[in-house]
Amino acid sequence: MKRRDVLTGAGALALAGCAGEPACDTAAGDQQTFSWKMVTTWPPNFPGMGTGVARMVEQIERASNGRLKIHVYAAGELVPAMEVFDTVSRGTVQMGHGAAYYWKGKSESTQFFTAIPFGMTVMEMNGWLYFGGGLELYRELYGEFNLMPFPAGNTGVQMGGWFNREINSIDDLKGLIMRIPGMGGAVLERAGGTPVTLPGGEIFTSLQTGAIDATEWVGPYNDMIMGLQEAARYYYYPGWQEPGPTLECIINTEAWALLPPDLQTIVELACATLNDQMTAEFSARNAEYLAELEQDLSVEIRQFPADVLKTLRKYTDELMAELIDRDPAAAKIHASFSAYKKKAARWSALSEQAFLNARST
Amino acid sequence: MKRRDVLTGAGALALAGCAGEPACDTAAGDQQTFSWKMVTTWPPNFPGMGTGVARMVEQIERASNGRLKIHVYAAGELVPAMEVFDTVSRGTVQMGHGAAYYWKGKSESTQFFTAIPFGMTVMEMNGWLYFGGGLELYRELYGEFNLMPFPAGNTGVQMGGWFNREINSIDDLKGLIMRIPGMGGAVLERAGGTPVTLPGGEIFTSLQTGAIDATEWVGPYNDMIMGLQEAARYYYYPGWQEPGPTLECIINTEAWALLPPDLQTIVELACATLNDQMTAEFSARNAEYLAELEQDLSVEIRQFPADVLKTLRKYTDELMAELIDRDPAAAKIHASFSAYKKKAARWSALSEQAFLNARST
Secondary structure (H helix, E strand, O other): HHHHHHHHOOOOOOOOOOOOOOEEEEEOOEEEEEEEEEEOOOOOOOOHHHHHHHHHHHHHHHHHOOEOOOOOOOOOOOOOOHHHHHHHHHHOOOEEEEEEHHHHHOOHHHHHOOOOOOOOHHHHHHHEEEEEEEEHHHHHHHHEEOOOEEEEEOOOOOOOOOOOOOOOOOOHHOOOEEEOOOOHHHEEEEHOEEEEOHHHHHHHHHHHHHHOEEEEOOOOOHHOOOOOOOOOOEEOOOOOOOOOOOOEEEHHHHHHHOOOOHHHHHHHHHHHHHHHHHHHHHHHHHHHHHHHHOOOOOEEOOOOOOHHOOOOOOOHHHHHHHHHOOOHHHHHHHHHHHHHHHHHOOOOOHHHHHHHHHHHO | OHHHHHHHHHOOOOOOOOOOOOOOOEEEEEEEEEEEEEEEEEOOOOOOOOHHHHHHHHHHHHHHOOEEEEEEEEOOOOOHHHHHHHHHHHHOOOEEEHHHHHHHHOOHHHHHHOOOOOOOHHHHHHHHHHHHHHHHHHHHHHOOOOOEOOOOOEOOOOEEEEOOOOOHHHHHHOOOEEEOOOOOOOOHHOOOOOOOOOOOHHHHHHHHHHOOEEEEEHHHHHHHOOOOOOOOOEEOOOOOOOOOOEEEEEHHHHHOOOOOHHHHHHHHHHHHHHHHHHHHHHHHHHHHHHHHHHHOOOEEEEOOOOHHHHHHHHHHHHHHHHHHHHHHHHHHHHHHHHHHHHHHHHHHHHHHHHHHHHHHO
């Protein structure tokens, strides 16, 4: 697929008729209307994600003058969060919203399209996806599952988490029981810790009772709404495990092909708008909540020592080498990801990083 | 205006009839079509900006199924770049694309909506504009000129520029003749340099002949297309003067009010999409061109010493204090900008900056 096609959409798709499409209500040339269902991995009105999806669906309905209506289901309302991928893949519903790395059971290489420890920032991810070949690879992988993915939101750098002890050396991670999913969890395990998976609703109590020693969640905005700063006396650390987690809209390819080109374009624009505005929302709300958090004298913000970060990076590299070795799809995507990242990281060092350092000098 | 309204658009505007709208071709209920003209401040196909605007206009035409067609004029084709604001304000054409700080002759406070030296990054600007009250202030200011502005693109951190000498102390800026516009230029002047304004087409020759000692332009992508790396033996420095320059779409308020709500929403989505994708394009292309530039052994990339940056920041603060003093509109906008920036900078330090430092440790 040519780069231009990725950005402008499959505009060449013929206008499809209505026959055989269950969600197609009426047919009147290009004025046919569609009623879609969308399942998501987020609790109802989840701050940032759930609210962003609600805004997107309103925008699509208004932009299409009511020709594309989408009913959103929060996690568990129609299917559990972890069944979103399969539900859209089978065409039971037309659309979903979540994060690619939730589907690593389907393919481990989905992780590249959300976040990799020590991977890429928001701007780097967007550069790779839209203009660096990433979206073509994403669509190739998801095409095998009858899915068309769109980048549709980003939380920005997630915090490293809340810890009941200071982390002064890599040995302080030994025996640490931490709620940390995905590849970050595998890295912790290699450092001698015990990663556990917990649903959002159980994190606060587990932390408060000491069932876990540490947890990561998102950032000041979501963490404080969950009350993590009140769970106990805790140290809060910056992130290394999810530098620019991209969220996704997924659309069943048959449902997609039945949309006329104007509605396809409206969906594409709405996803890109969510990609822009959800990032902005997290940026604003995290800043606001952090300012409040820093009034709380019981929370201490720390930095991981350089040698801890170096060791975590070394473990990440080892895990990545093993992944590439066992999974040819991951090897192919990693080749694109890492070649892009190398150049992008150099540019970030000379632009964002140099500026942020200059401003805080 | 409530925050939600800013993001979802003035959806409450009644569907307007066609009478009196010269660009309105036919009328048939909500199927009326519009042919708009758009003037821009960019040369034809200008990399990043011109190409991004062309993509946006195609998206609008496809999303509206041809009901909103926009003919784009490059700078000078219909009016010179510096007349874009007035041309749209008067309603001679419906739409424009450029950068708010070009219009500081109209109001000095326009500068806050593009970039201020040592100001805000892309993510910080978007947070302020969409969720921190910035867009309300932007629309209030532009409303006086019959204009409705939308954030519509960003170059990311611009480079500090090309210098024919190393800058080892603030004294090295004394007597320096540099092409640097806007508030960055005023800061240079305070440091004893001579800022000059030159159209893009004259920069290369001025640098090559020694008529100027230094120039800033955009970043590796645009700078190298202009050939600046070949103008002479030069030092290339990271930026401090334009950390997250937001570009704008401006629409004449009467033309805007005549659009039905679905087309208004399509325009809003297309502007936000450009805001997302132009940033991604600069991110990708700058990384690519920088990698090429670093093969060029005659170019040396340097960092400004900390005390030079501190002095430039001090001059920026002085100039800002003077601006606030003479311009009440600037004082009002500055109050919002600087309060937001204070919180956002702290969050960036703990998220993007901490991560970038961790990755490069």
